[in-house]
Each structure stands twice: as C-alpha cells, then as structure tokens.
Amino acid sequence: MVIKQYWWKALSLVLLLYAVTYGFFVEIPQMPIIHQSMRNIFYHVGMWFGMFTMLIVSFIYSLKYLKGFDEKYDRVAIEAVNVALMFGFLGIFTGMIWANFTWGSPWVKDPKLNGAAVGLVIYLAYVILRSSVEDRHKRAKVSAVYNIFAFVLWIIFVLILPKLSSSLHPATGNDSSTPVMPMGLSPSMRTVFYPAAIGWILLGTWILQIRIRMSKIKHKIEEY
Amino acid sequence: MLLRRELTRLLLKEIKLELKQRYVINGILLYLVSTVFVTYLAFTGTITAETWNSLFWIILLFVAVNGISKSFIQESPGRHLYYYTITSPQSVVLSKILYNLLLMAILSMLALLFFVLLMGNMIQNPLLFITALLLGSLGLSSVLTMIAAIASRASNNFSLMAILSFPIVLPLLMTLMKVSGSALNSYSWAGSIPLIVILLMINVAVILLAYLLFPYLWRD
Numbered sequence: 431m432v433i434k435q436y437w438w439k440a441l442s443l444v445l446l447l448y449a450v451t452y453g454f455f456v457e458i459p460q461m462p463i464i465h466q467s468m469r470n471i472f473y474h475v476g477m478w479f480g481m482f483t484m485l486i487v488s489f490i491y492s493l494k495y496l497k498g499f500d501e502k503y504d505r506v507a508i509e510a511v512n513v514a515l516m517f518g519f520l521g522i523f524t525g526m527i528w529a530n531f532t533w534g535s536p537w538v539k540d541p542k543l544n545g546a547a548v549g550l551v552i553y554l555a556y557v558i559l560r561s562s563v564e565d566r567h568k569r570a571k572v573s574a575v576y577n578i579f580a581f582v583l584w585i586i587f588v589l590i591l592p593k594l595s596s597s598l599h600p601a602t603g604n605d606s607s608t609p610v611m612p613m614g615l616s617p618s619m620r621t622v623f624y625p626a627a628i629g630w631i632l633l634g635t636w637i638l639q640i641r642i643r644m645s646k647i648k649h650k651i652e653e654y
Numbered sequence: 655m656l657l658r659r660e661l662t663r664l665l666l667k668e669i670k671l672e673l674k675q676r677y678v679i680n681g682i683l684l685y686l687v688s689t690v691f692v693t694y695l696a697f698t699g700t701i702t703a704e705t706w707n708s709l710f711w712i713i714l715l716f717v718a719v720n721g722i723s724k725s726f727i728q729e730s731p732g733r734h735l736y737y738y739t740i741t742s743p744q745s746v747v748l749s750k751i752l753y754n755l756l757l758m759a760i761l762s763m764l765a766l767l768f769f770v771l772l773m774g775n776m777i778q779n780p781l782l783f784i785t786a787l788l789l790g791s792l793g794l795s796s797v798l799t800m801i802a803a804i805a806s807r808a809s810n811n812f813s814l815m816a817i818l819s820f821p822i823v824l825p826l827l828m829t830l831m832k833v834s835g836s837a838l839n840s841y842s843w844a845g846s847i848p849l850i851v852i853l854l855m856i857n858v859a860v861i862l863l864a865y866l867l868f869p870y871l872w873r874d
Contacts, residue, residue: 496867496870548821548824551820551821552821552822555817555821558814558817559804559808559818562809562810562814563809564809571871572871575804576818578863578867579800579804579822579867580822582859582863583797583822583825583856583859583860584821584822586825586856590825590852591825
C-alpha cells in the first residue's frame with residue numbers, strides 16, 4: 431500500500447469537516463420516532479462503510495499473500511483488520527446510542543446488528559489466532575487462510591440472514607419487511623451522506639497507511 | 655482417477671484408525687449421551703418446539719466441535735510428513751471431510767434418537783428433519799474440518815477450535831435451525847425448499863474453499 435500523493439488526505443479532512451458541520455444544518459424530512467436523530471446516519475453508516483472497505487482490503491491482501499508469500503502483504507492484511515475492528519466498535523457504539531433513542535433499547539434482535547456482532551467476533555478470533563502461532567511465516571499463512579475462509583462465510587451470513595428474519599433497519603433491496611423509515615434518503619441528505627461516506631473511507635485508508643508504517647518500523651527494530 | 659483411489663485409501667485408513675482407538679469414539683458417544691441427559695434433567699416440565707429445536711442443534715454443535723477437533727492432531731507430525739510425500743493435499747482434506755461426514759451422520763442420528771427418547775418427539779415431518787440433519791452433517795463436517803486444520807497449526811488447540819468455528823458456522827446453523835424448525839411445526843415442504851437450496855450452496859462454497867485453501871496449510 432504505497433500511496434505517495436497527499437491530496438486524498440486533504441480531501442478526507444475537508445469531506446469530514448463538511449459532514450460534521452453541515453450534517454447538523456442540512457434539511458431532513460420530518461419523520462415520527464426518529465426525528466433529529468436521523469442525522470446519525472452520516473456518522474453511524476459511515477463506520478460500516480469504513481469497516482467493510484477495510485475488510486475487503488484485508489481479504490485481497492490475504493489472497494495476495496498466499497500467491498507470493500511476501501510478508502508485506504501479510505502486514506497490510508492484519509493492519510486492515512485492526513482498523514476494521516476500530517470502525518466496527520465505533521459503528522456498534524454509535525448504533526447503540528441511536529437504537530436507544532429510536533427503538534427504546536441499545537440492542538435489539540435484528541439481522542444487521544447480529545451480522546455486525548458476528549463480524550467483530552470473527553475478526554477478534556482472527557487476532558487471537560495470530561497471537562497463538564509463534565512462527566512468523568506459519569502465522570502469516572494460517573491467518574491468511576482463516577481470513578479468506580471467514581470472510582466468505584461472513585458475507586454469506588450477512589446476505590442470507592435478512593432473508594430468515596425481518597429487520598428494523600430501513601429496507602435495502604428486496605429484503606426486510608418492517609422499514610422504520612421509507613427508504614431513499616431525501617436529496618438534501620444525499621448531499622451530506624455520500625461525501626461523509628467517502629470521507630470515512632479515506633480516513634480509514636489514512637489510518638491504515640500510518641499503522642502499516644508503524645508495524646514496518648517495529649519489525650525493523652525487532653530485527654535489529 | 656488417482657484422486658479417487660487416494661480418497662478411498664485415506665478414508666479406509668481413517669476408519670481403521672478410529673476402530674483401533676475405540677476410546678475416542680466411545681468418548682464422544684458418552685459426551686453426547688451425558689449432554690442430552692443434562693438438558694433432560696435441567697428442563698423440567700414441558701418445553702416448546704422452539705426450545706426443543708435450539709437445544710438439539712446446540713448439543714449437536716458441541717458434539718461436532720468435540721468430535722472433529724481431533725482430526726489433525728491425532729496422528730504424529732511425522733506421519734503427516736509421510737502422507738505429504740505420498741498423496742496430494744486435496745485428497746487428504748476431502749478424505750477427512752468425508753470421514754467426518756460419516757461420523758457426524760452417525761452421531762446426529764444417535765443424538766436424534768436419544769433426544770427423542772428423553773425430551774419427547776415433536777417432529778411432524780421426519781423426512782424433512784432427516785434431510786436437515788444430513789445437510790447439517792455435511793456442512794458441520796466441512797467447516798469444522800477446515801477449522802480443525804487451522805487450529806492444529808496453533809497452540810491451545812481446543813479453545814481456538816471453538817472461538818474460530820462458532821461465528822463462522824452461524825450461517826449454516828441458523829439456516830439449519832430454520833429448516834428443522836419448520837419440520838417441527840408443519841408437514842409441508844413448501845417453505846423449506848429455498849432454505850435447502852441455500853444450505854446446499856453453503857456446503858458447496860465451503861467444500862470448494864477447503865479444496866483450494868487446504869494445500870497452503872499443509873505445506874510447512
């Protein structure tokens with residue numbers, strides 16, 4: 431992951447500053463139950479975009495690692511998982527605050543919530559798996575295999591679970607039967623939502639880049 | 655052709671090994687019996703069909719994890735090296751999956767028998783339930799064989815086996831519970847056909863992944 435340019439970092443900052451300021455002023459549709467808490471969509475959903483992007487990055491780099499056994503790919507894979515876990519926990523927390531307001535309880539039985547929680551458990555297990563293999567090359571290989579295996583099954587879980595039970599989340603596609611909010615963000619919300627989502631993804635990439643550098647340096651020091 | 659010959663040889667080897675070390679399979683059987691007995695004693699009074707269903711699958715999951723976790727640690731590393739030199743990794747993993755499928759099919763039938771004996775029979779559509787059990791055996795054996803291979807490469811094998819497999823086995827388990835749940839509640843197959851298709855697809859995906867990924871675990 432070498433991105434030498436700087437413009438995207440500035441873009442991320444600008445987009446996020448825009449989202450945290452204009453996100454509170456933009457006109458939103460009047461809805462029962464959720465009211466103003468709807469603005470959380472700019473921040474909460476962004477966390478999931480960030481997590482998902484990082485997990486895809488990790489998956490791709492695990493595949494790359496198995497192709498050439500180059501250690502730098504393994505480094506990207508684990509650091510991307512770390513960033514994804516951070517986004518995942520933030521996503522859960524922002525979601526819990528929101529759910530407490532609108533659904534009356536921080537945790538409800540909902541396929542999206544369960545999918546997110548299972549994702550976190552899978553990748554926490556991935557971290558534990560890594561720490562319980564001593565040999566560096568073996569660790570990289572075993573965890574890459576687990577990452578690929580787990581990611582595919584997690585995607586299946588996230589895709590089929592909504593078909594097995596109804597969701598409180600607004601409908602996406604053809605699943606879910608009880609939308610709280612008739613889907614479709616209002617045009618004014620879109621002007622904040624998409625920039626915010628891109629901003630969060632770019633911020634995640636930035637954190638990832640710094641983490642990779644840190645781990646590279648740590649590795650050099652250990653070797654020395 | 656070669657693959658098939660290797661497969662049958664390795665499968666026969668697994669069965670012989672199991673029959674030689676009777677205590678392993680006897681241990682799992684006793685584990686199964688005592689877990690069912692614990693639930694039988696813990697639940698006094700009547701239970702609903704949903705509780706029946708979830709208890710059954712939770713017990714089966716634990717039995718499966720217990721039974722399959724030994725797949726790759728039973729034999730010595732030296733023996734694995736020997737297999738490495740004479741067979742392809744694909745036939746090793748497929749033979750393990752087939753063997754564990756056999757084991758799980760037998761164990762799940764016994765579990766069902768014993769469970770029905772103690773907790774009462776709530777199944778309305780036995781054929782659908784058996785279908786779920788067989789598809790479940792295949793799914794559990796293929797996912798858990800792969801996880802057993804991963805966990806065998808790390809230290810503290812047993813707890814790793816559980817934490818790595820539980821979240822991953824969930825899509826399978828939830829679908830299975832849905833199918834067997836409808837076998838408890840109705841005679842009809844209509845609602846379950848799409849779920850059975852999903853189960854088949856999950857099984858194919860898992861076996862394909864195992865086939866492609868296992869060689870990387872095997873080479874050391």
